[in-house]
Amino acid sequence: MPIQQPESQLATSIRSIQRKQVVQFLLDNGLFIAFVLEVTLFAIAVPEMFLRSRTIEAILRLSGPAGIVLASYTITLISGQIDLSTAQVGGMASLMFAAVFQLLEWPLGVALALTVVLTIAVGLLSSYLIQQGIPSFVSTLAVGVVSGGIGFLIINLAKQPGMIRLVRPPLRDIANFEVAGVPFVIPLMFVAYAIGWVVLNQTKFGAHIYALGGNPAAAALNGINAVRIARIVLVTNAVITGMAGILIAGRQLAAQPGVEGLGQSLTAALFAGVALSGGSGKIERTLIGLLFLSTLTIGLGILNVSAPMRQLINGLAFVFAILLDSIRQQMATR
Amino acid sequence: MASDEVILETTEVDKSFGAVHAVRSVSWKVYRGRVNALVGDNGAGKSTLIKLISGALQPNSGGFRVHGEETRIGGPAGAFNLGIAAVYQDLALVENRDVVMNMFLGSELTRGPGAIFLDHKGMLQQAHNVLDDIHARIPNVREMVRNLSGGQRQAVAVGRALIRGGEIIIMDEPTAALGVEQTQEVLQLIDTLRGQGKTIILISHNIQQVFEIADYISVMFHGEMLGTRSRDEATEAEVVAMIMGKRSP
Amino acid sequence: MKSKRYLLAALVIALAVLTLAACETQTVEVQVTRVIDVTATPRAMTFHDAAAIEAETAPHQCQPLASLPTEFSQPWRLGFINPNLAHPFFGEWSGAMKSAAEFYGVEFFESDAAGDYATEPDLLETLLLNDLSIVGAHGPNVYEGLALRALDEGIQFIGIDNGPSEYTPIVYGIPDGIAGMRGAELLVEGVRKRQAEDWAGRELFFIELTHGGIPACVTRTGSAASTFKEAFELDDDHVLMADLTTGRSAEDMVNDTMTAHPDGVFAMIPCWDGLGIGPYNAVTEAGNEADVMLVTLGGDEPPAKFLKTRPMGYYGFIEFQPYCEGWGWVEVALATLEGLPFETYQVRKAITQETVDQRYAELYESE
Ligand SMILES: Nc1ncnc2c1ncn2[C@@H]1O[C@H](COP(=O)(O)OP(=O)(O)OP(=O)(O)O)[C@@H](O)[C@H]1O
Ligand SMILES: [Mg+2]
Numbered sequence: 001m002p003i004q005q006p007e008s009q010l011a012t013s014i015r016s017i018q019r020k021q022v023v024q025f026l027l028d029n030g031l032f033i034a035f036v037l038e039v040t041l042f043a044i045a046v047p048e049m050f051l052r053s054r055t056i057e058a059i060l061r062l063s064g065p066a067g068i069v070l071a072s073y074t075i076t077l078i079s080g081q082i083d084l085s086t087a088q089v090g091g092m093a094s095l096m097f098a099a100v101f102q103l104l105e106w107p108l109g110v111a112l113a114l115t116v117v118l119t120i121a122v123g124l125l126s127s128y129l130i131q132q133g134i135p136s137f138v139s140t141l142a143v144g145v146v147s148g149g150i151g152f153l154i155i156n157l158a159k160q161p162g163m164i165r166l167v168r169p170p171l172r173d174i175a176n177f178e179v180a181g182v183p184f185v186i187p188l189m190f191v192a193y194a195i196g197w198v199v200l201n202q203t204k205f206g207a208h209i210y211a212l213g214g215n216p217a218a219a220a221l222n223g224i225n226a227v228r229i230a231r232i233v234l235v236t237n238a239v240i241t242g243m244a245g246i247l248i249a250g251r252q253l254a255a256q257p258g259v260e261g262l263g264q265s266l267t268a269a270l271f272a273g274v275a276l277s278g279g280s281g282k283i284e285r286t287l288i289g290l291l292f293l294s295t296l297t298i299g300l301g302i303l304n305v306s307a308p309m310r311q312l313i314n315g316l317a318f319v320f321a322i323l324l325d326s327i328r329q330q331m332a333t334r
Numbered sequence: 335m336a337s338d339e340v341i342l343e344t345t346e347v348d349k350s351f352g353a354v355h356a357v358r359s360v361s362w363k364v365y366r367g368r369v370n371a372l373v374g375d376n377g378a379g380k381s382t383l384i385k386l387i388s389g390a391l392q393p394n395s396g397g398f399r400v401h402g403e404e405t406r407i408g409g410p411a412g413a414f415n416l417g418i419a420a421v422y423q424d425l426a427l428v429e430n431r432d433v434v435m436n437m438f439l440g441s442e443l444t445r446g447p448g449a450i451f452l453d454h455k456g457m458l459q460q461a462h463n464v465l466d467d468i469h470a471r472i473p474n475v476r477e478m479v480r481n482l483s484g485g486q487r488q489a490v491a492v493g494r495a496l497i498r499g500g501e502i503i504i505m506d507e508p509t510a511a512l513g514v515e516q517t518q519e520v521l522q523l524i525d526t527l528r529g530q531g532k533t534i535i536l537i538s539h540n541i542q543q544v545f546e547i548a549d550y551i552s553v554m555f556h557g558e559m560l561g562t563r564s565r566d567e568a569t570e571a572e573v574v575a576m577i578m579g580k581r582s583p
Numbered sequence: 584m585k586s587k588r589y590l591l592a593a594l595v596i597a598l599a600v601l602t603l604a605a606c607e608t609q610t611v612e613v614q615v616t617r618v619i620d621v622t623a624t625p626r627a628m629t630f631h632d633a634a635a636i637e638a639e640t641a642p643h644q645c646q647p648l649a650s651l652p653t654e655f656s657q658p659w660r661l662g663f664i665n666p667n668l669a670h671p672f673f674g675e676w677s678g679a680m681k682s683a684a685e686f687y688g689v690e691f692f693e694s695d696a697a698g699d700y701a702t703e704p705d706l707l708e709t710l711l712l713n714d715l716s717i718v719g720a721h722g723p724n725v726y727e728g729l730a731l732r733a734l735d736e737g738i739q740f741i742g743i744d745n746g747p748s749e750y751t752p753i754v755y756g757i758p759d760g761i762a763g764m765r766g767a768e769l770l771v772e773g774v775r776k777r778q779a780e781d782w783a784g785r786e787l788f789f790i791e792l793t794h795g796g797i798p799a800c801v802t803r804t805g806s807a808a809s810t811f812k813e814a815f816e817l818d819d820d821h822v823l824m825a826d827l828t829t830g831r832s833a834e835d836m837v838n839d840t841m842t843a844h845p846d847g848v849f850a851m852i853p854c855w856d857g858l859g860i861g862p863y864n865a866v867t868e869a870g871n872e873a874d875v876m877l878v879t880l881g882g883d884e885p886p887a888k889f890l891k892t893r894p895m896g897y898y899g900f901i902e903f904q905p906y907c908e909g910w911g912w913v914e915v916a917l918a919t920l921e922g923l924p925f926e927t928y929q930v931r932k933a934i935t936q937e938t939v940d941q942r943y944a945e946l947y948e949s950e
Contacts, residue, residue, distance in 0.1 A: 049712055049713075052712075054712060055712055058708045058709065058712060061708055062705055152830075155796075156828060156829075156830045159795055159796055159828045160796045160828075161723065161724075161794055161795075161796030161797040161798075161828075162723070162724055162796065163723075163724040163725070165727065167727065167748075167749075176731070176735075202451055202452055202454075203450050203451055203452060204442045204449065204450060204452055205450070206452075207435060207438075207439075207442050207452060208440075210428070210430070210431055210435070211428050211431065211435075211439055211440070214428035214429060214430045214431060215426070215429065217424075217426065218424075218425075218426035218428055218439065219428070219439070219440070221390055221410060221420075221422060221426045222410065222439045222440030222441075223409070223410045223411045223414070223441075224439075224440050248704075251704070251728060251732075252704050252725045252727075252728030252729075253725075253727040253728040253750075254724050254725050254727065254728055256700075256701055256724055256725075258701055259701070260699070260701040260702050260704075279428065279429075279430045279431075297705065298708070298709050301694060301706065301708075301709030301710070301712075302712060304692075304693075304694075306668075306695065307668065307694075307695035307696070308697065311697065332429070332430075332480060
């Protein structure tokens, strides 16, 4: 009899540990479960249309340029910086490129180089503001507004109707280049991810990025140069975002101020378990986060869900992603 | 103990934060291979003084002698080069990283050209060796630091100091947040380090603990260094009086 | 276990949204069995007649743009990216396209860019999954990219109000030159009336409200300006332009022009309704309503509603008849697929303060 008391207590504590493990398991693997669930749901709802290689290709097409950006965006987030300027920087870069390449008809290399210089400047501006002690999400928000302004300025100076046509070869052929029937941005995206993985996991720089994002004070006390890392990360992100903007513009044959799809990076990364506060997350998972969102877009499109409803669902996905992040934080500090 | 060798000395070191004069013209000797305790009331300036020594802060005036040589401590990296390594009050650990990466934080081993790629194997090996040396009980060095106990964390931070080649190891209130058992573990660790010839600077509020482990006891009061006593000559009452601001004759 | 409760709540929300989305779903016919009748012998073709279509499209009474057979060679599947279903003008397109597709017995798939042209390339990817025979969009910014992508899939692209380009040889939509001319003719009529009254002997200016970067606008308002200029034999100094590509608002530009010529009277034609009504309201606010006369181009519900309030200087509008424009797109698409000829879309209707009440009742108050 006396032996039963401690045993039942033990049982409750085991159950509580198990419960915690279940939640942790869901947090760690929820994305995969959700992705599988999502695919299953769409496959049941519209089997003939959904279960086709064409649909998969469409999902990958949507993910391509956004995925390239997401790879560097994930690294930025892990370093503790939230970059809210991607959509505008992508747009600005594509407009700059289009103005120089299409309207001035300068060589491709020159147009690319000028665009890279502009995006580097934008990245430097963000990192300068952050260095002044302004939080990254405020700094990059402001820089995003500036970039949008530069984009519109370019359009106005060029007297163009809200966009610049981009049809001059060879860009058109490069942007639409296909490898074995697949747009080359898709393999390029996987390459970007591979590079991102190596940087984060196999280099000293990556170790410092994790340290800086996880505990900036500790990183500084151990001789890690936070300013330098933030600068490299933000500049790289701006340049890659700019290049993705050009790729998108090249496919659309038009450069525009805002680039659709690049803004989803934050949702995708949070879904994948990258912490909003920085310092943790696995880059390979963000790819699944992105595929989840692209599949959602395509699936809802196939189901012919109305535009307001789609926007609502995208908004809720973002809310859900933030919520997940906060639950993860709570679990971590327990 | 009069024969003890001075390994580090501050000369009239001064530091202010705006109107707060945190460290006032402190001249202080730290003895080699000994546990040098630094005590004082809250806000006395202990943490500020050791941050000056470890290069985390720069003094407004005054200088340092290490191994008898006049020197400038140009920052954390400069301090490492002089063999000074601090274990800060908050340990400066990155919760989401594992034990190995924390021990090598900022001084990661690399391989290949350009010192770009991490030498994961080498770091793992060396982390094991260092932790074994200090008899740390950490079953899995791939465990995230966030899942470690207070004593284990202290060992990780000390391990980092040793990996840096720390000869002078500064520990700021290492037992402040720990229970009885883990406190004993840390004291054991300090003893082990002393046994290996390391110099230890220990900040503590626990007078009994200080008398238990320290060789020298220095007292700060309102930014000033009131004096240093050898443990064997000092009494607890005297030290407590000094902490309250009573200057000894 | 607080976090678990959060997680549960989040899951419930997600499920609720998915269910909602599922309910929201309009029934999509998944008709992938595309039967192509290879053994068919040449049939005697019968054609829809124009009167039937005029009756079918009442009260809009659209003229068919092509004579289409009652039976097509294949079960065609049409797709269109509507720029914004919530916009009354484009909403009319949508209703008309669906009705036309039903009338002609073909499948029609639509997606909604909800006002954001930048989303159209992504929407096209989804729309293409419906194995379309032809696709269209109103995407002034991106139509060439859309057309190229469609060609990639081996199908034609017919945009509305954009083109031509090397990817879309077919131009469909408002004939801009004619639309501008019709607008100017209506404005000339209105100005003549005023000149017989309070504008007698006043210095007359024409303001072209346009967007220099949109070719359609340049053609539209340019044709209006030259028609108007000729009618009143104005010199170049009296034909002014307010161009949005300068980065300034139309309201400011019009007000500044009027301030610069305090004794003048001003006749205006904008590229689209809103581009005229905005400055008109600004002028009214500045107390100069008596010195302007406006004719707009487009004429969907909002300008009609405004005209019903009898603003002193808003003479009328040229109605683009969005319903007929949408209906006609289906006919042009089907004619293209069948290899049949088709006509250009025409704008015919001029609405003034005298006719607006009746027209409004016809279009928006029936049933
Ligand atoms: N970065 C700083 N900026 C401004 N004032 C500071 C800063 N760091 C310390 N101080 C001030 O300097 C004085 C000495 O602080 P310090 O942290 O050195 O004291 P301490 O002896 O370590 O106290 P405790 O025992 O509470 O840790 C205090 O008044 C403190 O508020
Ligand atoms: Mg302190």
